[in-house]
Amino acid sequence: MSELKTSPETKQSLHDWLVSDAPTSRRQAKLSSYYRAWLTLKSNPMAMFGLAILSGLLFIAAFAPWLAPADPFEQDLAARLLPPGEGGYIFGSDSLGRDILSRLMYGSRITLYIVALVALMAPIVGLFVGTAAGYLGGWVDVVLMRITDIFLAFPRLVLALAFVSALGAGIENAVLAIVLTAWPPYARIARAETLTIRNADFIHAIKLQGAGAMRIITRHIWPLCISSLVIRVTLDMAGIILTAAGLGFLGLGAQPPSPEWGAMISAGRKFILDHWWVVTMPGLAIFTVSLAFNLLGDGLRDVLDPKKNK
């Protein structure tokens, strides 16, 4: 064992160290499993394409004030509805003479904010409900899953509309409404996964070590449910963006003059026949980001699926 390197020196030895069959420390074992996952993801060009778009989005959102050519809120009524390329407006200008490109760049912050909050909250709620129902069974299962069914029975956007109108318009409430409508599918997935795992020998084995239900659920069942949830979340991201945009479009999400993409489409609706770019540019942005999340989700499925990745 002594000839095994415990600290990497060059790039090649770093690679060897990471793919080593006999890791010598907890840290190396952990890093090694991450690195292998990265190698699998890297070999999927479509997933890398999605990841590149999303990294670009992240970069734009982070540096919007420096990247944007103009102030997204500054109006110039003399330069209303200019087509792309004219008067220095690369993506054209909207009905109040604001630069659409700059608005899209600032709008990416709102989109990421909504997506991040929903992606953090909804799966966690679903994970709690689903694994508890699946592992504990009995009346806990019946009660939790009937509640889930009630939420599932409503069309998603309609339920979100009802929540937003009850809570009041605004981005935070839109996020809350989307979370409340998005968690049931995650609970279902988590429960289904738990049911297949709960009678596995390795769960019996840890039970025979004297571990309690809480420990078994959080330490032994969650790690196996998370990968299918992560895949589902990335595939759902597009839907989340669209729901947020839909709420914005209906005037229940972000409020003007906020440059949220759905609200931008909504505001451009009146000019859609004569001035196509006002609606098309934010529409393309939503399309691109949704596509990127979908591609990345497909790639992650290959990496995280424990049945395939033996």
Place this chain on the structure above:
Amino acid sequence: MTKELGIEIEKLNVWFGEGDTHVNAVIDASFSVKKGGSFGLVGESGSGKSTVLRAITGLAPDWSGKITVLDEVLGETRTRNFYSKVQMVFQDPYASLHPRQTIDHVLSEALHLHGFSEPDNRIMKVLNDVGLSQGFRFRYPHQLSGGQRQRVAIARALVIEPEILLLDEPTSALDVSVQAEILNLLTDLQAERALTYLMVSHDLAVVGHMCSEIAVMNQGEIVELLDVEDMRALKAIHPYTQQLLDASVQRRRVD
């Protein structure tokens, strides 16, 4: 020493389901295992032999009768103290290890649950005892072979220093050559640590190698209790046992 009993089972009944789906898995089973001895339960698939182990460990919830383990009569639930004395090795080493946990993680968690100090030293020692080098410590189960996995499963059961080991067909999922290795390992460990074994198997050769006393089960009932010399001499009384022995002898001739 020989008179003390490790496990004593009287009139054990185990059933699954209720009403129309009611199935009696074990019917009026009684036997006892001496401390430091090894006892084999044999029978065909579905004869209820694994269910006896599950009733002892608390994995089969519906049972009646009296189970006494190390002078303690067992009730509805099992305490952590019980699990510190009685551990089990499962049949399928491919299913009994958590796919996302390293060997180190599995063993440290067992030690943590039972409040052992110096986990590092104990892990290194137990890996050594089951014949795995330290290079295996931080591997995941998918990086191991079936025999190596079963060694890890044995290490997991032994690391908290139990007195009784329940073995549920520990070799039936393994290649013949690896079977012998694991059986020899189990025999050595028993001698070193004065363990009590209760072993379930459908393979008479395995039980004959490991155990001094044998109970034959058929359709949930124990049909005959005999010691290993009688079995080797094919001196069985019950026709089912005779049939089982004949089948085993014939198979060896064909092999």
